[in-house]
Amino acid sequence: MDMILRVENLSVTFENKGILKSEVFYAVKGVSFSLRKGEVLGIVGQSGSGKTTVGRAILGLVPYKGEIEFKGKTMSCMFQDPLASLHPYLSIRRQLLDILPDENRIKELFASFNLDYKRFSGKKPSELSGGQRQRVIIIRSLLVSPELIIADEPISMLDVTLKMWVLKTLRKLKQNFNLSMLFITHDLLTTKYICDRIMVMKDGEIIEEGTLEEVFENPKEKYTKDLLQAVPRL
Ligand SMILES: Nc1ncnc2c1ncn2[C@@H]1O[C@H](COP(=O)(O)OP(=O)(O)OP(=O)(O)O)[C@@H](O)[C@H]1O
Ligand SMILES: [Mg+2]
Known part of the structure; x- marks a missing residue:
């Protein structure tokens, strides 16, 4: 292997x-x-x-x-403290699009992690629950196709x-x-x-x-x- x-x-x-x-x-x-x-x-x-x-x-x-x-070519990371590793003032949508400008792919990943894109993507990290934030972190780490x-x-x-x-x-x-x-x-x-x-x-x-x-x-x-x-x- x-x-x-x-x-x-x-x-x-x-x-x-x-x-x-x-x-x-x-x-x-x-x-x-x-x-x-x-x-x-x-x-x-x-x-x-x-x-x-x-x-x-x-x-x-x-x-x-x-x-x-x-x-x-690419590695990425997921850390324990999601609040510390997300940008506090930008919407989830904005900060994910900054990493990968492909909204359909982001929507797909939200769906696979059981997160409602319409409902949560406009929010800032502090407006999500801990579990929702942690799923956003996981989604973010996957966007770069590591x-x-x-x-x-x-x-x-x-x-x-x-x-x-x-x-x-x-x-x-x-x-x-x-x-x-x-x-x-x-x-x-x-x-x-x-x-x-x-x-x-x-x-x-x-x-x-x-x-x-x-x-x-x-x-x-x-x-x-x-x-x-x-x-x-x-
Ligand atoms: N930047 C740093 N400066 C000085 N000491 C550090 C630094 N980072 C880690 N250490 C020390 O190195 C050792 C290993 O720390 P590390 O964070 O790798 O442990 P860990 O196994 O991840 O622990 P935990 O399960 O608590 O996360 C610890 O004694 C820690 O205090
Ligand atoms: Mg540790």
């Missing part, structure tokens, strides 16, 4: 500025993985384990050491039913467009519905990786077992 992204020996350091002395620490340390076309790879791990930083390095938003090779999407907790603000529905819709889109996705989440349960493979991060390093089945059925590391223990059973 074709590869779309290759990450080799990726490290990102930040500085902890103290009063007397500063120290450098690794937010991401020697991370390597690759992603195939059409594959959804989950990155899971506790808060602060370095998941978002990996995504930001791939998007070129933080300086890093190591190699990142993207074999496609081959790779970095999705960082894209459904964490949705309620449970909407979560499941958005995951299914993303899964469908992924199949239709052969999209690859890096799906970052602290919530192991959601990976079950969307990921083909998962990597577990701890303190900036990948400590375990495998197919969903391998990791869920037969976790090797204690940390992974603890994460799995924390997953509420449906």
Whole structure:
């Protein structure tokens, strides 16, 4: 199968500025993985384990050491906080048309995400509910026809039913467009519905990786077992 992204020996350091002395620490340390076309790879791990930083390095938003090779033309991202990543004063319609001046395509995507275009496109982000905004963010990230999407907790603000529905819709889109996705989440349960493979991060390093089945059925590391223990059973 074709590869779309290759990450080799990726490290990102930040500085902890103290009063007397500063120290450098690794937010991401020697991370390597690759992603195939059409594959959804989950990155899971506790808060602060370095998941978002990996995504930001791939998007070129933080300086890093190591190699990142993207074999496609376009990547896009979906972030957790939709209010922060949308323009506050422009209508949804305006800001989406600025990205892709093809209203029919936008209408199609609204329909596939069950959002009423007539009703919502004239509104500003603050006039939508959290779940509606998050769907707008997902639609926006698809407008550029990306081959790779970095999705960082894209459904964490949705309620449970909407979560499941958005995951299914993303899964469908992924199949239709052969999209690859890096799906970052602290919530192991959601990976079950969307990921083909998962990597577990701890303190900036990948400590375990495998197919969903391998990791869920037969976790090797204690940390992974603890994460799995924390997953509420449906
Ligand atoms: N811009 C920054 N400057 C300094 N430290 C940072 C910066 N961004 C992240 N960090 C630190 O790097 C570490 C990893 O952060 P990161 O945001 O990647 O974690 P995460 O796994 O995404 O956590 P969460 O699940 O809470 O989103 C944390 O200790 C964090 O405090
Ligand atoms: Mg994060």
